[in-house]
Structure formats: structure tokens, C-alpha cells
Amino acid sequence: MQLLKDRIISQGANLGGGILKVDGFINHQVDAVLMDACGQELAKIFAHVNPSKVLTAEISGIAPAVMAAKYLDVPVVYARKTKPITMPETVFLTTAPSHTKGHMTELIVSPEYLCCGERILIIDDFLASGATIAGLARLTAAAGAELVGIGALVEKIFEGGRVKLSSLNVPIESLVIISNMDNGKIEFQD
Numbered sequence: 717m718q719l720l721k722d723r724i725i726s727q728g729a730n731l732g733g734g735i736l737k738v739d740g741f742i743n744h745q746v747d748a749v750l751m752d753a754c755g756q757e758l759a760k761i762f763a764h765v766n767p768s769k770v771l772t773a774e775i776s777g778i779a780p781a782v783m784a785a786k787y788l789d790v791p792v793v794y795a796r797k798t799k800p801i802t803m804p805e806t807v808f809l810t811t812a813p814s815h816t817k818g819h820m821t822e823l824i825v826s827p828e829y830l831c832c833g834e835r836i837l838i839i840d841d842f843l844a845s846g847a848t849i850a851g852l853a854r855l856t857a858a859a860g861a862e863l864v865g866i867g868a869l870v871e872k873i874f875e876g877g878r879v880k881l882s883s884l885n886v887p888i889e890s891l892v893i894i895s896n897m898d899n900g901k902i903e904f905q906d
Contacts, residue, residue, distance in 0.1 A: 717753075717757055717892060719750065719753055719754075720750065720753075720870070720891050720892050721892050721904060723738075723741055723747075723750060724738065724894075724902065725902070727741055728902065730900050732900070734874075734875060734897055736870065736894070736897065736902070738841075738870070742776065742841055742869065742870075743841065748779075751779045751782075752786075754780050754783060754869055755780055755782070755783020755784040755785075755786060755787055756784075757891060758780065758787075758889075758891065759785075759787030759788045760787070761867065761889050762784070762865045762867060762889070763788065765864040765865045765886075765887065766835060766864070767788060767790055767835045767837035767864050768834045768835045769785075769790055769791055769792070769830075769834050769835070769836055769861075770788065770790060770791070770793070770836075770837050770838075771792075771794070771825075771830065771836050771838050771852050771855070771856065772792065772793075772794045772795070772838065772839050772840055772852070773795045773848050773852060774794050774795060774796050776840075776841040776842075777794065777840040777841050778792070778794050780840070780841055781794065784837075785839075790837075791829075793825060793829045793830055795824060795851070795852060796823075796824045796825070797821055797822055797823070797824070798822070798824070799824050803824070803826045804827065806827065807825065808826075808827060808830060808855045808858045808859055809822060809825075809855075810822075810854045810855055811823070812850065812851035813845075814848075821848075823848070823851045823852065825855050830856070830859040830861060832861060833861065833862070834859070834861040835861070835862050836861045836864060837864055837865045837866075837867065838852045838853065838863065838865070839866075839868070840852075840867075840869075841868065841869050841870065842868060842869070842871070842872065843866070843871040843872070843877045843890055844871075844872045844875040845875045845876065845877050845880070846876070846877030846878070846880040847877075849866055849881060850880065853866075853881070863884060863886050864887075865886050865889070866889070867888075867889050867890070867891075868889075869891050870891070870892050870893075870894065871893045872894050872897065873895055873905060874894075874895060874897070893905040
């Protein structure tokens with residue numbers, strides 16, 4: 717998606733160690749117009765899998781997931797990182813390493829919002845190592861729901877997440893694929 721690629725070129729920053737800073741338009745300050753366009757594109761890509769819900773992880777995945785769900789006309793569920801008192805005692809819970817935080821993160825979903833038989837589309841901001849998305853897939857399986865696709869705004873293909881997730885046997889699509897971030901550069905795969 718050229719619009720997203722252009723934004724990464726003009727406002728993204730390679731911080732080294734595989735970290736792409738996109739805080740000004742995706743992760744901290746969100747460009748709603750850009751997210752709307754990304755959500756519309758993701759919805760177009762995944763319309764054929766007929767999801768009944770979109771699942772994402774708190775917090776950076778919420779904006780693209782909400783916009784994709786808007787165009788798919790389905791609800792969004794996001795895995796929380798801490799359990800609020802409003803959640804029931806029994807929950808779906810898994811852990812995944814956080815690349816940017818440097819430690820394990822919990823992913824928690826209430827069973828009242830992730831149910832057996834639902835068709836789940838996972839949407840996240842990044843597909844890198846695949847650890848967070850694999851965690852969301854585990855939550856989907858624990859609920860007895862069916863995973864029907866995985867979408868990301870940005871994929872860092874050199875981190876191997878796509879290969880790791882390929883065993884899930886669902887479509888995996890990214891709007892922008894970065895092939896190399898060595899020596900301060902950001903190279904895109906066509």
C-alpha cells in the first residue's frame with residue numbers, strides 16, 4: 717500500500733535492532749485518515765474469508781483492527797495485557813514476548829467476547845517474529861473459534877514471523893513488507 721509506505725519513508729525511523737519507529741502515525745499518535753485507508757484495504761483483502769470478529773492485541777493493534785472491522789461490519793475484540801475487575805474469573809490467557817518492551821506480555825480475553833464457532837480474523841500493526849499473533853491464534857483455538865486470516869499493516873519479513881505462522885494454514889497478508897533494516901536503512905519488498 718503506497719500511502720503507508722510513503723508515510724514510513726517520510727516519518728518512520730529505523731532505531732536499530734529491527735525497531736521501526738512509527739509513533740507519529742500508528743503507535744502513539746494515530747493518523748485516523750491513514751488508519752481508515754489501511755482498514756479499508758485490509759477489509760477488501762479479507763472480505764472473502766467472511767470473519768465474524770476481528771481480534772487484535774492491546775494497544776497498537778486497535779486502530780487498524782477497528783478500521784478493518786468497520787468495513788467488514790463486524791465487532792473487534794482486543795486482548796488485554798492486564799485483567800480488569802470487570803472480567804470474569806475464568807479467562808483465556810496466554811503470554812508472548814514483546815519485541816519493543818523486552819519482556820513477556822500477557823494476552824487476556826474474556827470468554828464472553830471470544831466464542832466457540834466464531835470466525836476470527838487477526839489484525840495487528842506489525843508482523844515481525846510472529847509471537848504476538850501466535851498468541852492471539854492460541855487464544856482463538858482455546859475459545860474453539862476458527863482462525864480465518866491474519867493481516868498486518870507492516871511486516872518485517874526478515875524476522876521470520878510469516879514462516880512461523882504458516883503452519884496455521886490461513887491467508888497472511890501485510891500492507892507493507894520491509895525486507896531489510898540493516899545499517900539504518902529501510903528497504904521494502906515489492
